[in-house]
Amino acid sequence: MLLTVALLFTVFSLICERSLGQVSLRNGTALNTRAFVKQDCDGVKTYICDSCVSRRPCVGVQEINVSIPCATGSYCTTLTAGDRCGPIPSDECISSTASKPFTCTSLGVFPDPNNCNVYHVCLAAKDNSNVYKCAPGYVFDIASVGCIRQVLPTTCVTVRCAVGSPAYVLYGNSRQYYVICDGQNLPTQVMRCPNGSFFTFFSTTLPYGECVYSCTGQGNYPNSNNPISYFQCYISNGRLVYTEVDCPKNTVFNSTLRYCVLST
Ligand SMILES: *[C@@H]1O[C@H](CO)[C@@H](O)[C@H](O)[C@H]1NC(C)=O
Ligand SMILES: *[C@@H]1O[C@H](CO)[C@@H](O)[C@H](O)[C@H]1NC(C)=O
Ligand SMILES: *[C@@H]1O[C@H](CO)[C@@H](O)[C@H](O)[C@H]1NC(C)=O
Ligand SMILES: *[C@@H]1O[C@H](CO)[C@@H](O)[C@H](O)[C@H]1NC(C)=O
Numbered sequence: 001m002l003l004t005v006a007l008l009f010t011v012f013s014l015i016c017e018r019s020l021g022q023v024s025l026r027n028g029t030a031l032n033t034r035a036f037v038k039q040d041c042d043g044v045k046t047y048i049c050d051s052c053v054s055r056r057p058c059v060g061v062q063e064i065n066v067s068i069p070c071a072t073g074s075y076c077t078t079l080t081a082g083d084r085c086g087p088i089p090s091d092e093c094i095s096s097t098a099s100k101p102f103t104c105t106s107l108g109v110f111p112d113p114n115n116c117n118v119y120h121v122c123l124a125a126k127d128n129s130n131v132y133k134c135a136p137g138y139v140f141d142i143a144s145v146g147c148i149r150q151v152l153p154t155t156c157v158t159v160r161c162a163v164g165s166p167a168y169v170l171y172g173n174s175r176q177y178y179v180i181c182d183g184q185n186l187p188t189q190v191m192r193c194p195n196g197s198f199f200t201f202f203s204t205t206l207p208y209g210e211c212v213y214s215c216t217g218q219g220n221y222p223n224s225n226n227p228i229s230y231f232q233c234y235i236s237n238g239r240l241v242y243t244e245v246d247c248p249k250n251t252v253f254n255s256t257l258r259y260c261v262l263s264t
Pocket of ligand 3: 195196216222224
C-alpha cells in the first residue's frame with residue numbers, strides 16, 4: 001500500500017519530505033544514551049552483574065575478579081539479594097543498546113537490532129548514527145523505510161544473539177540486513193549489504209558469511225556502501241564473477257561513466 005519508496009541516495013529528501021501515515025521521519029525524537037554501570041558488592045549480594053550477560057562472585061564487599069557468563073540466551077538481572085541470570089535483560093541493558101548511536105558503516109536508514117520502536121539515520125560513513133523514535137504503536141519497517149502501525153507482534157523485528165556463540169545473524173527474513181553478535185552482549189548495530197548484494201553464509205554449519213554481489217552483466221557497477229570502490233563483473237570459465245576494486249586515490253566511481261573520476 002501507500003507510497004513509492006525511492007530508497008538509496010535519498011536520505012536527505014527522505015528526512016525532509018517523506019511521511020508515512022502520521023509519522024514523519026523528521027519528527028523522530030532523539031533519545032538519551034545510558035550505558036551499563038557495574039555496581040559494587042554490597043556485603044549482602046553473592047553475585048554482582050558485571051555486564052549485561054555475566055556476573056562476578058562477591059565475598060562480603062570483596063569482588064572476585066572472575067567473570068562468569070550467563071547461560072546461552074540469558075541475561076544478568078540486578079536483584080536486591082544477588083544478581084541472577086534470567087531470560088529478561090535489565091532495563092539498563094535494553095536502553096543502553098536500544099538508544100545508543102552506532103558508528104555508521106554506510107549511508108542510509110537502519111533498524112535497531114534490539115528495539116523496533118527506534119531506527120538510525122546515517123548521513124556519513126564513520127559518523128555516529130542519529131537515533132529516532134517511532135510514534136507509540138508504530139514500529140520501524142525496512143521494506144518501507146519508515147514507521148508502520150504495529151498490527152501483529154511479529155511486525156516488530158529484533159535480533160537475538162546467543163550468549164557464548166559469536167555469529168553473524170540475519171535481521172528478520174532479510175538477506176540485506178544483518179548483525180554481528182560478539183557472543184557476550186546484545187547486538188549493537190545492524191549492517192547493510194550494498195545494493196545488489198546479498199548476505200551469504202560461507203557454509204550451512206559456519207555462522208559467518210559476507211555480502212556477495214550479484215552481477216547482472218559484465219562491466220563496472222557502483223558499490224552503494226562505498227562510493228570510492230566498485231564491483232567489476234566479468235566472465236571467467238563461463239561464469240559471471242566479480243571482484244571489488246578500489247578507485248585510485250582522490251577519485252570516486254561515477255555510475256554513469258562507469259569508471260572512477262576525480263572527486264570534486
Ligand atoms: C513535526 O513536523 C512538523 C512539520 O512536518 C513540524 O512543524 C513540527 O515542529 C515537528 N514536531 C517536532 C516535535 O519536531
Ligand atoms: C581482573 O582480571 C583480568 C584478567 O583476568 C585482568 O586483566 C584485570 O587487570 C584484573 N582486574 C583487577 C582489578 O584485578
Ligand atoms: C540497485 O541495484 C539494482 C540491481 O543491481 C539496480 O537496478 C538499481 O538501479 C540500483 N539502485 C541504485 C539506487 O543504485
Ligand atoms: C558522472 O559523470 C557524468 C558525465 O560526465 C556527469 O554528468 C555526472 O554528474 C557524474 N555523476 C556524478 C555523481 O558525479
